[in-house]
Amino acid sequence: MTSIHPSNRHRFWPLLRCFLVGAAFCLPLSLTTAAEKQPLSRGEFVFRATGGCSCHTDFQNKGQRLAGGRSLKTPYGPIYSSNITTDKSTGIGNWQAADFIRAMQQGVGPGGKKFYFLEKHYFPVFPYTAFTKIREPDLVALWEYLQTVPPVVARNKPHDMMPPFGWRINLIVWKWFNFTSGEFTPNPAQSEEWNQGAYLVKAMAHCEECHSPRNLMGGLKHDQLFIGSKDGPEGELAPNITPDKTTGIGNWKPSDLSWFLKTGQKPDGDFAWGLMSEVIFEGYQFLDTADLDHIVRYIMSQTPVQHKVR
Ligand code: HEC
Numbered sequence: 001m002t003s004i005h006p007s008n009r010h011r012f013w014p015l016l017r018c019f020l021v022g023a024a025f026c027l028p029l030s031l032t033t034a035a036e037k038q039p040l041s042r043g044e045f046v047f048r049a050t051g052g053c054s055c056h057t058d059f060q061n062k063g064q065r066l067a068g069g070r071s072l073k074t075p076y077g078p079i080y081s082s083n084i085t086t087d088k089s090t091g092i093g094n095w096q097a098a099d100f101i102r103a104m105q106q107g108v109g110p111g112g113k114k115f116y117f118l119e120k121h122y123f124p125v126f127p128y129t130a131f132t133k134i135r136e137p138d139l140v141a142l143w144e145y146l147q148t149v150p151p152v153v154a155r156n157k158p159h160d161m162m163p164p165f166g167w168r169i170n171l172i173v174w175k176w177f178n179f180t181s182g183e184f185t186p187n188p189a190q191s192e193e194w195n196q197g198a199y200l201v202k203a204m205a206h207c208e209e210c211h212s213p214r215n216l217m218g219g220l221k222h223d224q225l226f227i228g229s230k231d232g233p234e235g236e237l238a239p240n241i242t243p244d245k246t247t248g249i250g251n252w253k254p255s256d257l258s259w260f261l262k263t264g265q266k267p268d269g270d271f272a273w274g275l276m277s278e279v280i281f282e283g284y285q286f287l288d289t290a291d292l293d294h295i296v297r298y299i300m301s302q303t304p305v306q307h308k309v310r
Contacts, residue, residue: 040286043145046138049204049291050131052282056081059278067091067152072125073234075218076165079125080157087151100143104131105181107171121171123159124178124218125233133184133203178219197298200291205284207299210238210275226302228309236274237309244304254300258292261285 040048047053057063058070058081068083085091092100099110107128109120122128134142159166184203186195201207208225210232215221228248232238240248249257256267261284264272272280284292 039288041141041145042138043141043143045287046134046142046204047145048283048286049200050142050283051205051279052286053084054275054278054282055125056084057282064152064154066149067154069154069157074123074125074161075231077159077161079123079159079161081125082156083152083154084146085149085152085154086147087153090153090155091151092146093151097140097143100146101136101139104128104134104139104142106132107175107179107181117169117172121168121175123161123168123171124174127206127209129179129220130203130206130209132179132181133199135183135203174217174219178215178217193294194297194301196291197294197296200287200295201298205279205295207241209233211241224305224307226299227305227307230309233275238276240305240307240309241299242302242305242307243300244306247306247308248304249299250304254293254296257296257299258289261287261292261295 053066055070055072056066056068058068060070063069064085066084068081070081071078072081083091086093088094095110102108103110103122105128107122107124107126109122111120113119164170184199187198190198208220211228212225213221213227213229226240226242228240229238242248243250243252245251252260252267260266260272261280263285264277264280266272271277284295287295
């Protein structure tokens with residue numbers, strides 16, 4: 001074993017530090033260049049912009065990509081994400097494009113029962129409240145991308161939510177109060193770039209689904225979007241991302257935010273953890289600089305709200 005002579009230690013540590021700092025810089029850079037090599041197909045673009053559907057992969061238990069089974073904590077008990085691979089018996093391999101589009105736009109499963117109250121309504125952990133805003137050609141492209149996901153046999157687990165919250169029939173009432181279907185409509189008073197950012201954020205990246213507080217029914221508080229939530233998804237704290245200088249990200253430069261969405265690194269050198277790191281690494285990091293800039297422009301244009309999330 002080689003050891004460093006004590007008299008040489010003062011030379012070794014700066015060198016090692018140099019190397020570590022260099023490596024820390026090179027890692028995100030290499031991710032960046034890898035991600036920018038090829039332009040994405042529209043379908044993969046939509047997939048990445050949603051955060052790579054990362055909730056459908058059970059990373060913690062080394063689950064297969066998009067095969068579901070991941071426990072997502074809700075205040076009412078755990079719910080398990082579903083298998084969205086092309087497996088015919090346990091995934092969505094038997095679905096038609098129209099089934100997928102309806103699921104995304106209306107939050108209902110395939111089958112198309114005649115009566116609304118008999119349909120399989122989805123729990124809003126599946127953020128169809130955002131995805132309903134995705135334009136139909138983009139949903140079709142996403143559907144086509146999902147056809148390229150290899151089939152994995154993994155049976156969906158029933159949820160463990162306590163009654164009566166676990167009863168799907170309640171979702172009709174929930175939707176009545178908390179859900180409006182319909183695709184994104186641009187704001188004509190704003191620029192094209194701003195609207196592009198708004199579309200990416202609200203329809204695909206669903207930032208507000210995690211970064212906003214919810215009412216007693218678990219619906220988003222629409223007058224408090226982006227101000228952060230102390231019980232965000234999986235019980236994690238989701239910070240205030242309005243441009244407030246003391247409690248939000250008002251001290252971040254626009255380039256800090258796009259760098260963060262590309263690499264997970266914050267201006268103070270810390271890295272994102274939890275669900276944020278998953279949506280970055282499975283999704284947002286693959287978007288090109290122009291798209292990230294649009295997202296940043298939209299987020300930074302929000303009204304700063306002082307709201308400390310503990
Ligand atoms: C699936 C849930 C989820 C989604 C979607 C999501 N975030 Fe986050 N985000 C989190 C969580 C949880 C944290 C806390 C983890 C951390 O700070 O590292 C976080 C942290 C952040 C931070 C760090 C703030 C700080 O003060 O440290 C920023 C900035 C951020 N998110 C922006 C965004 C933007 C912009 C989007 C959409 C493009 C987005 N997030 C989408 C869950 C999410």
